[in-house]
Amino acid sequence: MGVKLSDLVAKRELAEAELSGKHVAFDAYNVLYQFVSSIRTPEGYPLSTKDGIVISHLKGLLSRTSHLVSRGIQPIFVFDGEPNELKKGTLDLRRKRKEDALKEWEEALRVGDMERARTKAMQTSRLTDEMVNNALRLLDLMGIPRVIAPADGEAQASYMCAKGDVFAASSQDFDSLLFGTPRLVRNLAVSGKRKIAGKKAYISVQPEIISLEETLDALGITREQLVDIAILVGTDFNPGVKGIGPKKALKLIRKYGNLENACERERIPLLEFDSVRRIFLDPDVTDDYSTEGSGPDMDGVMDFLVGELGFSKNSVEKHIEAMVGASSGRTQVSLDRFF
Numbered sequence: 001m002g003v004k005l006s007d008l009v010a011k012r013e014l015a016e017a018e019l020s021g022k023h024v025a026f027d028a029y030n031v032l033y034q035f036v037s038s039i040r041t042p043e044g045y046p047l048s049t050k051d052g053i054v055i056s057h058l059k060g061l062l063s064r065t066s067h068l069v070s071r072g073i074q075p076i077f078v079f080d081g082e083p084n085e086l087k088k089g090t091l092d093l094r095r096k097r098k099e100d101a102l103k104e105w106e107e108a109l110r111v112g113d114m115e116r117a118r119t120k121a122m123q124t125s126r127l128t129d130e131m132v133n134n135a136l137r138l139l140d141l142m143g144i145p146r147v148i149a150p151a152d153g154e155a156q157a158s159y160m161c162a163k164g165d166v167f168a169a170s171s172q173d174f175d176s177l178l179f180g181t182p183r184l185v186r187n188l189a190v191s192g193k194r195k196i197a198g199k200k201a202y203i204s205v206q207p208e209i210i211s212l213e214e215t216l217d218a219l220g221i222t223r224e225q226l227v228d229i230a231i232l233v234g235t236d237f238n239p240g241v242k243g244i245g246p247k248k249a250l251k252l253i254r255k256y257g258n259l260e261n262a263c264e265r266e267r268i269p270l271l272e273f274d275s276v277r278r279i280f281l282d283p284d285v286t287d288d289y290s291t292e293g294s295g296p297d298m299d300g301v302m303d304f305l306v307g308e309l310g311f312s313k314n315s316v317e318k319h320i321e322a323m324v325g326a327s328s329g330r331t332q333v334s335l336d337r338f339f
Contacts, residue, residue, distance in 0.1 A: 003230040005174040008246050010214040014185065014207040019167070020072035023291050024185060025157035027171035028077040028146070029127065032135055034172075035060025037125040042114055044105055044121025049309055054131055058138055058305065065144055066319035068188070070326040076166060076291050077139055077146045079132065080153040084279055086237040086272065098124050141301045142323065143294035147286075155179045155283035165291050168209065175236070177212050178227050178280040184210040219250060227280045228259040228273075237276045241268055296323050 039056035040046050046056040068075045083091065101123035108117035139146045149156035157169035158179035168183035169176040176184045187205040216223060232249035234240020244252070256262040259277075263270050298320050305311040 003174055003178065003235045004233055004246055005177065005226075005230065006246075008215065008219060008229075008250060009174065009177065009210045010218045011186075011208045011210040014209040016071055016073070016188070016207060018209075019185070019188075019207075022167035023074045023076060023165070024068075024188075025076045025078050025147075025160050025166040025169050025291075027153050027157060027169070027173070027176075028079045028135070029153060030171045030173060031064065031077070032057045032061065032127055032131070033125055035064075036127065036131070037122045040118060040121060042118060043109060044118040046125075053134075053309065054128075055134075055309055055311070057127070057131055057135060058309070059311070061135055061138055062142075062305070062316070062319050065139075065142055066322050069144075070322040072326065074291070074293065075144060076157075076160070076289075077135075077144065078153040078157045078160075079136070079146065079148045081149045081151050081284075084151060084237060086275060086279065089239065090236045098126065137304065138301070141304055142296045142320075145290050145293050147289040149284075150286050151284040152179070152279075155279075156285050156289075157181065159283070159285040160289065160291070165289075174210075175280075177210065177215065178223075178230050178235070179283055180212070180223060180281075182212050184212070186210070221250070221253065224277075224281065225253050225258065227277055228253050228262075230280075231259060231273050231276050232262070232268075232270070235276060235280075237279055238270075238272055241270055244268075296320050298324070 035057040036046055036054065039060055046054045047059060048054045048056075065075060101120045105117055105120035105124060108114075108120055136146060147156060147160075152175075154169065154171055154173065154176045157166070157171070158176045158181035160166045161169045161176075161181040161183060168185045169181040170185040170188055172186055174184070185207060186209075187207045212223065216226065219226070221229070229246065229249040231238055232241055232244050232252065233246055252262045252266065253259070256265055259270065259273050262268060263273075301320055302313070302316060305316050306313045
């Protein structure tokens with residue numbers, strides 16, 4: 001879900017060529033949810049094998065990774081670890097929404113409304129342990145570095161960027177800015193379009209880069225104050241204050257300097273903000289990671305995707321050959337037609 005900061009951040013369009021030769025740390029769950037949500041049958045079912053193994057996210061991961069590597073971008077996928085206890089409310093809310101969407105999906109199928117069925121089906125998306133483990137296995141076979149964070153994946157990606165081990169963190173959410181990433185990249189989609197959440201429609205998007213320093217300078221605030229603004233609006237770790245959006249929160253923090261003063265002077269009943277602050281300003285991260293890949297194991301990928309899961313041999317070969325060609329400096333054909 002993420003914090004709503006779109007109206008406040010300093011962003012500019014980014015050509016993919018600007019990322020060539022650079023390492024980018026991706027919020028893995030954010031990426032995989034996009035795929036399992038959008039790669040579905042007309043009725044709304046995720047793609048799966050005859051044995052019921054979901055493969056939507058693997059098709060997307062193969063295509064996205066091949067696309068990035070063929071353009072000289074080195075991805076590192078960062079997976080969430082154990083969620084903070086304060087995230088329980090957000091997770092419970094998401095679970096309830098998925099349950100409601102499932103009922104609406106089933107009803108739409110019953111009455112033959114396929115468009116609504118697919119839209120509601122997308123809202124039921126989830127990642128099981130099996131799905132995550134298969135994604136990890138595919139990344140290992142492709143020689144793509146991956147990291148399992150102690151807690152929040154965006155916190156870990158932001159830490160890696162702040163250390164200078166990667167050029168940017170990549171996520172559709174803005175939480176990485178709160179975690180301190182110097183640069184956040186969004187919309188690195190293969191096709192140049194993105195599915196509108198909950199709708200059977202796409203919008204054209206361009207990759208964009210957001211600078212934390214430029215954002216703070218433009219707003220005239222510190223990172224600590226940006227975190228206070230986010231807490232007022234609401235994060236994955238607290239519900240925020242009803243009636244306070246990003247612009248009003250910015251005005252309050254500029255006027256009073258911090259949450260304590262704003263809550264006291266405006267009589268805002270906001271609890272737990274010290275704990276939420278610590279999550280963003282002193283997150284649980286690890287130095288146990290590598291940002292360097294090893295190159296794809298062609299036979300291993302083929303055995304897994306084609307032999308075990310029934311992928312098209314020709315399609316898998318094209319994706320892997322593009323990655324191998326990129327690593328050896330050969331020019332490869334564009335993969336934009338895939339997915």
